[in-house]
Amino acid sequence: MPPQAASHPENGAVPAPAPHLGWGEGLARFLLTRSPLGLVVRWFASVPGSVHAKLLCGFMLITLVLIAMGATGLQIIAKMSRQSQLMHQAHDRGTWSLQMEHAFAMQMNFTSLALILKDEATIARILRENNRFNNTMARIEEASPPEERELIQRIRTAQEEAMTTVADIANLVRDGRLDEATKLQVAKEYPLYVQIEALINQVVKIEQDKMDGLRRSVAAENQRALILMGGFVVASIGLALLLGFVISWSFILPVREAQGFLGRVATGDFGARIAVPNRDEFGVLADHLNRMSRELQRLHEDQRAAARELTTLNEKLKRASMAKSEFLASMSHELRTPMNAILGFTELMLDGIYGEIPPSLKGPLTDVQANGKHLLRLINEVLDLSKIEAGRMELSLGEYSARDVVETVTASLRSLAAEKGLEFSARVPEDIPPAVGDAKRITQCLMNLAGNALKFTKEGRVEIGVEPKGNTLLYRVSDTGIGIPQDQIGRLFEEFRQLDATVAHEFGGTGLGLSITKKFVELHGGRVWAESQVGKGSTFFFSIPLRVDKGRPT
């Protein structure tokens, strides 16, 4: 027995408890753990050879037992038929002997009768009986075994003597010498008869003894055959059961083992291993499974390491992004303070606080103011975007009027529209309901869209409007400007996205307006989209819930 087989019961070679343990299963477990059968099963499993060869060997073994049983059976049948033949022969010889005795007795009778009747017919009968005797005798002689030959010979000698005597008696009777004949019969034929009778009895006795012996030996043979056949039956059934058990469990155990193993792997226990003593296909399977499990574990560990790395990287990135937005927030104040001074002093100068300014300075000072305001807008946009991206933009929600929003935008853009010679109109329904949201941001969004519309329109008109649509407010800005190619519309809302460089150059801007608009609209739980036709104009929409909830995630 391989030494490792003994150590298996503890480390899981015995199947894990099946869901419902039938009595058959219980018995199998008992046999596997408490009897040497468990060791046999493992030994059989560890025999090198294919499953096919093992099954074939098992069946061959049982077949051999059955063949042996058949051969033995045939042998027994042959022996029994020979014995019954012997018995037949002995019986025949016994019968013939008795016939012989009978024939001799008849011969005696007819001899006596001939002495009385003195006719040829009776004498002829004597001779006939004598012939019968001889015929039977010849048959016995032929069939008798050697040990009886001598006895038969003595009977023949006595019979021949009796024959001669009968012939003499017959002649004496024919001659009418009856007294002599009677004397001869009494003195010679009768003793011969007694002698022959004794001899025949001896033969009969021998045959009977033989028959008795044969009968006994047939009975013994019968018994032996019964035992032998029973033994064979028991042995073949036992062997079949044993082989069935050993072979099937030597296959079932690794399958169960693999099943449990795969179950563990399925629940994420990578790197689990199975120990299977089999050195057949199942052994190969187990090796493959173990290899697979090792590989899985390796992959799992690699993946975990990668995930850890990613997490730390992500953490770092998050910290970096936080630092960036913090930096930008403080930059906001730092940038705004000098901007305040620049714009403030410019305005004071233009307002004549420091005295009347020469007309030649008015233009340059106005340029300083315009560029300062532009710079300020850029700063605001960049800071807004970074705040939104850092997730730190908070809406300050409050009740507001959509009409005020539209009016603020039209008021601040009216002069620009007039300068460009564009028709500029606003449309707000009379019954527009009061809304809740961050008015400043919504104004900023509408301002961006309207600013774009004016910027990208050379002639025609720009229309802005708002209307209630179910639970939302739908803001709209349409223009008769240059338009946007269909395939570009979606991308406009990405940061720093401007249509081709020449357009960007011609009209200026940084490409932040729409992305900030989109983010503010989404912060409100709304959405923004556009429709456009190149050369004909564009319409930008955004819809915002009429009443934005407090506590919306920012």
Next chain:
Amino acid sequence: MSAKTILYVEDNEFNRKIVRDLLARTSYRLVEATDGEAGVTMALQESPNLILMDIQLPKISGLDATRRLRADPRTAQVPIIAITSYALSGDDQKALDAGASAYLAKPYSPRELLDLIRKLAPES
């Protein structure tokens, strides 16, 4: 009636100068402080008719200073204009919550500031 006093609490010299120059032509008297703590002290000392309070200040912030002033009965009623930083969204609300009467985002237009001052503390 004597001239109204306005206190401007602001750490940046140039921004103080803008307001100084702006008010030079008016009847308002300007007193200045450069940090939150000095601002509070100055407010109690000068009893101004209006306070301009920058939100980001050294020592204590404009919000804290506003709260302190509101907590003191002597200054509880004085109008305070908070000068907020535009990008720090929610500053406006925080300023109002702290007790400011109005707010103005930086950079402000001096003209608008003067309008607001005149609204809250009319020139005598």
